[in-house]
Amino acid sequence: MDAWVWWLVAALVLGILEVAAGGSLVFLMLAAGAAAGALAAAVGGGTAVTVAVFSLVSVAMLAVVRPVARRHLRQPSAIRTGVDALIGGDALVLERVDARDGRVKLAGEIWSARSFDGSSVHEPGATVQVIQIEGATALVA
Numbered sequence: 854m855d856a857w858v859w860w861l862v863a864a865l866v867l868g869i870l871e872v873a874a875g876g877s878l879v880f881l882m883l884a885a886g887a888a889a890g891a892l893a894a895a896v897g898g899g900t901a902v903t904v905a906v907f908s909l910v911s912v913a914m915l916a917v918v919r920p921v922a923r924r925h926l927r928q929p930s931a932i933r934t935g936v937d938a939l940i941g942g943d944a945l946v947l948e949r950v951d952a953r954d955g956r957v958k959l960a961g962e963i964w965s966a967r968s969f970d971g972s973s974v975h976e977p978g979a980t981v982q983v984i985q986i987e988g989a990t991a992l993v994a
Contacts, residue, residue, distance in 0.1 A: 856903060860891030876926070878919045885918075886911030936986040943980050944993060950975040959983060959991055969994040 867884035874880055890907035898906065933940075944957035950966045951974045957966040968975065969984040969992040981993035 855894070856900070857891045857894035860887050860894055860903065860907070863887040864891060878922055879915065882914035882919050883911050885914050939983050939986060939991070942983050944983055944991060946975045946977050946979045946981055946993075948977060950981065950993060957981065957991055957993060964991045965989060966991045966993050968992070 864884045864887035867880045867887055871878070871880035871884065886907045886909075889910040890903045893903045893906040939960055942959065944959040944964070944966070946955065946957050946966075947963065948954075948956035950957065950968055952968055952971045955966045955968075955975070957964050959966075966981075967990060973994065975981050975993065983991050984994050985992040
């Protein structure tokens with residue numbers, strides 16, 4: 854069997870190990886090196902050349918590509934802005950909140966509010982949680 858086939862098998866095994874390792878990206882970088890070694894062997898490079906290509910590509914991938922890839926994989930979830938940022942926050946009841954009307958202080962502003970379930974009543978001074986925003990009205994529970 855040709856040497857390039859063995860390098861491809863090594864790349865495949867390293868790829869499988871990457872999946873089993875849970876995304877460390879080390880085996881993936883080594884798999885890229887093995888694929889480069891397969892390419893070098895396919896164009897007629899000897900054993901020393903293919904091993905050198907594997908080593909250089911693997912080290913370069915581990916030193917340059919892996920840190921960038923890990924940074925991109927660890928990006929924080931999308932930041933909520935506008936009224937979406939208010940959902941889940943606490944509000945202070947200023948005027949009785951029931952199924953029809955009420956007022957709360959939310960993020961330093963006074964909002965009209967109603968109870969989320971349509972049956973709860975919240976008295977002034979109570980702290981409620983914002984479940985949803987509909988237009989300029991906070992639905993609270």
